Amino acid sequence: MIHTLKEKNWSGPFSRQEQEDAVVALEKGHVLYFPSLPFVLESDETILLSPNYSHPKSKNIGYDPKSRKVTGIQGADEVTPFFESMFDRYATNTKILLKAILPHYQKYLERGRTSYRPVEIAGRQSSYRKDDTRLHVDAFPSSPVQGKRILRVFTNINPHDQSRFWRLGEPFPKVVERFLPHCPRPLPGSQWLLERLRITKTQRTPYDHYILQLHNRMKADEIYQKTAEQQELSFPPQSTWIVYTDLTSHAAIQGQYALEQTYYLPVDGMSSPELAPLKILEKALGQLLL
Ligand SMILES: O=C(O)CCC(=O)C(=O)O
Ligand SMILES: [Fe+2]
Incomplete structure (x- = not known):
């Protein structure tokens, strides 16, 4: 479930064997783990090491490369440029890392949001659907992916020597076996309506419908959360990991x-x-979903 790499730098270099093994592991749902691949803040960015800039209503502070806007912050006008420079550097580092370790993806990758998570996860209050301490696969309710994969790079930048703890759940086919029979079909016309009402930014395809159903049903099922096969992982400060979060059942605890x-x-x-x-x-439904 965890595929550890002895990193050199964000830019590698990695051998062809390391690259091939990494893509196989990742696509099977394993986490690519770099135990010591630090992201170092510039001295004027260390002011961002506080949960206070995070808007209470947002899960994370984010940066959208399309709108070029930082979202989810409060009372932080004077530090917004530091957020922008931190996000920009982190995005660049991750791009360099993916080029080094997953070169065959290079021409296909599309950059999505960058996020910063300065709030302690444990004990945070939220609705069950937003609660990432419950095992789930990722699905974005308002941003349909239309079948595309969600590949995410994480780095723990905790300055107090505190690890980030995750749990990994059972393999995706098992999740499908368990929850798909309970997922209703999409309502006729609903995809069009969701887009018309601007609930979704683009059309929620049948694929987006089913993956969101899995996400919601996994999180809603208290018994599943307790009894599903799971494994705890600890990511120490300055470690980095890469995972397909649409495939790999995970919880950040x-x-x-x-x-x-x-x-x-x-x-x-x-x-x-x-x-x-x-x-x-x-395959499980015997129909095309796009
Ligand atoms: O913040 C984390 O470590 C991961 C949370 C999560 O599950 C997510 O953002 O989808
Ligand atoms: Fe997630």
């Missing part, structure tokens, strides 16, 4: 101060497209 960069990858860019959640769900 404790920790403060992490950076994350999201990428999207078309299924055709994968080395084994049949391992994509889209293909697994299409």
Whole structure:
């Protein structure tokens, strides 16, 4: 479940064997783990090591490369440029890392949001659907991915020697076996309506519908949360990890101060497209979902 790499730098270099093994592990749902790949803040950015800039209504502080806006902050006008420079550098580092370790993805990767997570996860109040301390696969209710993969890079930047703790759940096919029979079909016309009402930014495809159903049903099921096969992982400060969060069942249970960069990858860019959640769900349902 965890594939550890002896990193050199964000830019590697990694051998061809390391690259091939990494893509196989990742596409199977394993976490690529770099035990010591630090992201060092500039001295004027260390002011950001506080949960106080985080808006209470937002899960994370984010940066959208399309709108070029920092979101989820409060009372932070004077530090916004520091957020921008931190996000920019982190995005660049992750791009360099992915180029070094997953070179075959290079021409397919699309950059998504960058996020900063300065609030302690443990004990945080939220609705069950937003509660990432429960095992889930990622699905974005308002930003349909239309079958694309969600590939995320995380770095623990905790300055107090505190690890970030995750749990990994059972393999995706088992999740599908357990929850798919309970997922209703999308309502006819609902995809069009959600987009018309601007609940979704683009069309929620049948794939987005089913993956969101899995996400919600996993989180809602208290018994599943307690009894599903799971394994705890600890990510110490200055470690970095890469994971397909749409495939790998995960829960973030404790920790403060992490950076994350999201990428999207078309299924055709994968080395084994049949391992994509889209293909697994299409096979299980016996129908195309896009
Ligand atoms: O913050 C983390 O470590 C991961 C939380 C999570 O599950 C998510 O953002 O999808
Ligand atoms: Fe998640």
